[in-house]
């Protein structure tokens with residue numbers, strides 16, 4: 001894998017997603033209320049994927065394992081910290097999805113499903129405090145947006161690397177020769 005500047009990527013993804021330290025602190029605080037019902041988000045996620053014919057084959061046969069991984073990831077999403085280590089971990093998650101040939105749009109699609117579940121859950125938990133519910137949902141939206149951006153950045157890099165590997169295997173061209181050619185054709 002190409003060397004990635006995870007600190008730069010973290011700053012970049014924070015800027016787009018609006019995941020500020022204040023929002024992160026709010027999520028950590030809210031996690032105490034959300035955590036007891038977090039499995040609802042995971043259950044709804046896999047129930048929704050089961051209804052999507054294109055998604056079902058990726059989940060079948062490993063549902064329980066995927067649910068456990070997903071729940072663990074959600075805990076980390078809420079409890080933080082959203083630091084360089086988390087950025088690197090989400091980058092690796094993106095690469096795992098490339099390895100299992102998941103279409104790239106599943107990342108955005110999956111994020112929409114998770115957002116949807118959180119809207120229902122958070123508005124229910126904070127039914128008596130709508131302003132607080134709104135702030136917490138804004139923070140969740142930012143945290144999910146951050147994670148999505150990092151996974152997609154990884155997707156792009158991993159897919160290109162895999163395409164290049166295929167090209168080298170098909171043509172029999174060596175990597176040093178490819179690198180020399182690429183260098184020569186730099187504009």
Ligand code: HEM
Pocket residue numbers: 049055056058059066069070073092093096097100102106107109110111114147
């Ligand atoms: C927001 C979207 C998603 C997130 C945050 C997410 C999260 C994760 C995480 C944390 C892992 C474990 C990575 C590791 O082993 O290090 C994983 C693996 C995996 N996910 Fe996702 N996932 C998402 C969407 C999806 C969707 C939509 C599908 C399928 C329809 C899917 C199918 C899989 C599969 C097949 C694996 C690999 C399991 C294995 O063979 O090890 N994911 N995902």
